[in-house]
Amino acid sequence: MLDAILAHYNYWLIIILMMIGLYIVISRGNLVKKIVGLNIFQTSVFLLYITLAKVTGGTAPILTGKPEIFSNPLPHVLILTAIVVGIATTALGFALVVRIRESYGSIEEDDILAAERAEEEIAVKEALS
Amino acid sequence: MSLLFEHMAALQVAVPLLSAPVCSLLRGGRQPWFLALAVSWFAFFASISLLIQVLDSGDISYHMGNWAPPFGIEYRVDAINAFVLLIISGISAVALPYARLSVAHEVDPRRHGQFYTAYLLCLTGLLGGTITGDAFNIFVFLEISSLSAYVLVAAGARQDRRALTAAYNYLVLGTVGATFFVIGIGLLYMVTGTLNITDLAERLPPLVDNRAVQAGFAFIIVGMGLKLAMFPMHTWLPNAYTYAPSTVTVFLASTATKVSVYVVLRFLFTVFGPSYGFVGLTFEYIFLPLAILAMFIGSAAAIYQTNLKRLFAYSSVAQLGYMVLGIALGNVAGLTATVLHLFNHALMKGALFMALGxxxxxxxxxxxxxVRGLGREMPWTFAAIAGAGLSLIGVPSTVGFISKWYLILGALENGWWPVAVLIVASSLLAVIYVWKIIEAAYFGAAPEGRGPVSEAPLEMLAPLWLMVVANFYFGIDADLTTSVAGKVAATFLGGGS
Incomplete structure (x- = not known):
């Protein structure tokens, strides 16, 4: 049992990282921290791809003419794309947080929800009057 | 000319993609809108020609950059994705003539260049995710469409600042969904060593009992379930649709969730297959109860809304329930209903959100x-809401009826008559919320202090009525849509797995 865990220690670390990220997204009320959680979550997936590309004894896939074992380069390329997507997501997320801060004066979910609820109540009252 | 048709599959995606940066360079005036319109019409033309090619001479396999699959990226067009491409580009082609005045009214004029750039990128992502035959490519294109959709939703902030928080929540949940999808793809790649969908389908059968394959399947379904707003993962949808600019709501409500439904269909039936034990189980124990809950909770929540955009957003949650229900039925009639409803729901919600715009x-x-008393002042707009509302309820001679007819046939074929009863019962809930609007608009007294309101301009009414007429036309003459949908359902259940 312990051997099985140790032999796949990289996967266990990735799963722990994944859960930390997802937990932060769910539990934190601070909008910036949520994005940080999202980043950790995405990074764990990048590591998952990188780790599955590793071939024991393999080197970087550069053709030198000598017979060598190469690591699989395809997941690396895929993850390069995913990293770009991740950066775009983070940038857009922070841009939205800046705009939210400008119009609500807070980046705490509770404050924002309270402000929205107050607005909603005014709208309903106006609608009913 | 033949060269054009030979590369139609690539042009379908490349033209909107390449015109997006051009659009961002255009400033002010009508230019960005006009470019987006021209590109949409070209995409519509391309999707029609692809559908005709597929129906005439079978599936198209286009090798990107002439690299043969499974090493290169393959664009694979068959009946189902040609049909979904037609829905996306068709809605875009109708929504853009409508967009000019609506966007001019709701979005800062200095931002029009960027707005239409985001729109074109969203269109690119949706078209690309549909046409591609490569699993990782689906993720990349869906993220292109989602990222631009977040921007488009946030563009509603000029009207209501809640658009910002709606876009933020959409971003967080959308990214979690996409990341789940990538984990799933990674697990499948780990075991099979391929990303090409056709290749995956060939290599998976001997690996059915592999735990990584089963976990990958679960990750893919949950990830896409988030993107398609499958109940109870729909929480991002109502606010995003409510606070986005009207044109964006029209476009997203009719296309974005449909592409996710398509991806789920693709994975369920082409990559995996209902004959795999763990896939069959999800139909009955996950899709069926969630679909029924979506139908009732979505409709019930719609009844209590005071904001009409949010009302129809909740109704979308219910309608997505019908699509998932069709999958859960797992027979040809049920799947026909799902594929038909992709098209039919795009028509209804397109028309309704256009009218609200x-x-x-x-x-x-x-x-x-x-809107009290507005039925007298804006007769054409509210007649359109009534017409599209009838279609949403599923009155005979509208498209809504055709979808529900096939759903009920599918339920009865399985002997699940309580499900058939529930379909009818949930339609009655739709009667309540549609009637609420009709009653207010036609029988309510105008609120005090509202001056005379003039009818919407012809430029917006014409696309709106085109959609309403389509709701009735395809409800009476459903040959084209049902034959395509039936063909798709038969291939999925016959040749699939």
Missing amino acids: CVALRIGAVSING
Whole structure:
């Protein structure tokens, strides 16, 4: 049992990282921290791809003419794309947080929800009057 | 000319993608809108020609950059994705003539270049995710469309600042969904060593009992379930649709969730297959109860809304329930209903959100009390809401009826008559919320202090009525849509797995 865990220690670390990220997204009320959680979550997936590309004894896939074992380069390329997507997501997320801060004066979910609820109540009252 | 048709599959995606940066360079005036319109019409033309090619001479396999699959990226067009491409580009082609006045009213004029750039990128992502035959490519294209969709939703902030928080929540949940999808793809790649969908389908059968394959399947379904707003993962949808600019709501409500439904269909039936034990189980124990809950909770929540955009957003959650229900039935009639409803729901919600955009142009907010008495002042707009509303309920001679007819046939074929009863019962809930609007608009007294309101301009009414007429036309003459949908369902259940 312990051997099985140790032999796949990289996967266990990735799963722990994944859960930390997802937990932060769910539990934190601070909008910036949520994005940080999202980043950790995405990074764990990048590591998952990188780790599955590793071939024991393999080197970087550069053709030198000598017979060598190469690591699989395809997941690396895929993850390069995913990293770009991740950066775009983070940038857009922070841009939205800046705009939210400008119009609500807070980046705490509770404050924002309270402000929205107050607005909603005014709208309903106006609608009913 | 033949060269053009030979590369139609690539042009379908490349033209919107390449015109997006051009659009961002255009400033002010009508230019960005005109470019987006021209590109949409080209995409519509391309998707029609692809559908004709597929129906005439079978599936198209286009090798990107002439690299043969499974090493290169393959664009694979068959009946189902040609049909979904037609829905996306068709809605875009109708929505853009409508967009000019609505966007001019709701979005900062200095931002029009960027707005239409985001729109074109969203279109690119949706078309690309549909046409591609490569699993990782689906993720990349869906993220292109989602990222631009977040921007488009946030563009509603000029009207209501809640658009920002709606876009933020959409971003967080959308990214979690996409990341789940990538984990799933990674697990499948780990075991099979391929990303090409056709290749995956060939290599998976001997690996059915592999735990990584089963976990990958679960990750893919949950990830896409988030993107398609499958109940109870729909929480991002109502606010995003409510606070986005009207044109964006029209476009996203009719296309974005449909592409996710398509991806789920693709994975369920082409990559995996209902004959795999763990896939069959999800139909009955996960899709069926969630679909029924979506139908009732979505409709019930819609009844209590005062904001009309949010009302129809909740109704979308219910309608997505019908699509998932069709999958859960697992027979040809049920799947036909799902594929048909992709098209039919795009027509209904396109028309309804367009009509609400007309109202928003004239009176600003679209609350149930705000529209009191408007039926007399905006007769064409509200006649359109009534017409599309009938279709949403599923009255005979509308498209809504055709979808529900096949759903009920599918339920009866399985001997699940309580499900058939529930389909009818949930349609009655739709009667309540549609009637609420009709009653307010036609029988309510105008609120005090509202001056005379003029009818929406012809430029917006014409696309709106085109959609309403399509709701009735395809409800009476359903040959084209049902034959394509039936063909798709038969291939999925016959040749699949």
